[in-house]
Amino acid sequence: MKFAFILISLWVTTSTYCISPIMPNYQNCKNKKEKKSQLFTDTLYSESFGENRLLTIYLPKGFKKTKTYPVIYMADGQLLIQSYVKSIDSLMDKKLIPEIVIIGVNSNETFIPSMGLEYRNFEYLKNLHGGKDTLNLRFDKHFKFFTSEVIQYAEKSYSVSNKKEDRTFYGISNGADFGVTVAQDKPDLIGHFILCSIVQGSKEPFAWTKANCPSFFLATGDQEDEMVQDEAKRLGKYLTQISMPYELVFYHGGHERKKWEAQFIAYLPKVYRKKS
Template sequence: MKVVKLICLVGFVSLSMMACKSKIEPNNLESRSFTDSIYSNSLSEYRKHRIYLPPKFNKDLNYPIIYATDGNSPITDKKEILDSLINGELIKPLIFVASFQNSKIADSTSTITGDGKKVYLSYRNFEYVDRKPERVEDSLLVDRFENHKSYFVDELITSIEKQYTQNLNKNDRYFYGVSNGSGFGVSLLNSNPSLIGTYICFSTFGGDIQSNFWHSDTKYPNLYLRYGSEEPFFLKDDAQYIQEKYAEFQAFIEIKTFEGGHHNKFWEIEFTNVISDIFKREK
């Protein structure tokens, strides 16, 4: 009788464990997209970021990670695209992390547009582009670009890879940015070439492509560069310049022009095409 009771008890415990397991596993079958934050010593403030974890995410496995700018924007709302490509087994599972832009107006700044209107710039303009402010009233912005770069390089990337136990090297890291965010990427590519292996940069505004110093003995990261047929002429000039530099250094670069202007509806198509190529699953 005791043996029967023991068997029943073991069976009950096993069923209970299976039931609990079945409640947990379905949650891991779905991807997750959410907002998190870290405190940045470089910027002396909390900074948010958007995170996408793929279906069946497992901390015991390593995943390629795309680090992006403009996290609080539709530009980086990639859950639907990534879910479709990953669940359709068109690309490998990956993690997508997009740092929020600081859209707060930097009150001391102003610029005059082509139509004569006076507009104030946000901190984003000084974090993504090295504008080198020199006016006394802009003293709080002088180091903003370098401080933001320190946050991105030394705090955000380190924090994410520690939190999700990702043991990655340069070739496992990717960057995605558009407009000024792309400019930040090109600056990072130039100044920290050993950090991220591949850059996806669209419609690049800023980045000091032609004024930066390019080292002939440096192995620069892979670069996928895109710009629109209806965008300003200087994007084409910058693309031609960096293409010549990459050819000189024998580094990989792919430059294409898409039909259209400076808008996310075009960038989204290009993003899908590029990552479908980079992360293509082997049949």
């Protein structure tokens, strides 16, 4: 039986930056002319799922529809909360990173009692328990939703760049596993991956070349399960073999959200320094 971490988290629907009701979008915020950044939820109907899905959106101070922004696509977008915003705003104020937009794709944390897992796990992990039953088909639906529907919507609605080098993926735990699969299956889609505590990654052999390989910024805890630590090492070993520079940090701690948040914030200046 394949291993899957279960993250129980709160759905974030409001922020002190731009407080919105349960069905907000940028239209609720754009007339405020605030000098503050904006954090709010948006709803996108998914053709793949045939249902509405929530997005958590971060827009920088002075956001303008006439400007094109680098973008971060974040798995488990409901974890994008005010503490992230405060740190990101500070990095921008200090000119350590450019103005960016973050598109947080909220995960479905509904618990499936018969499986002891969440829908989230099936949406992030390919063939979690084998076969092509209804649950495992959720991976294909989510993959299309994330890599096609969300990106098209973000480019249309939030003025984000359509260039690979301007796109970054951020994922934690099984969300990081999903990131490995995105990088594997669509190597020309996203240029940079910040992955924290990869649990099992992609079980398919890595197949990047130095020419198409994204850049990777990896972090995992020195107190994590050995399997989690080994996944980061396995990916790092392959990147070394193809002479692709990468960063791997073993922070002191375990499978912890605050540690992941700290690593994400620490990596951001490095991501954009590489691009400059």
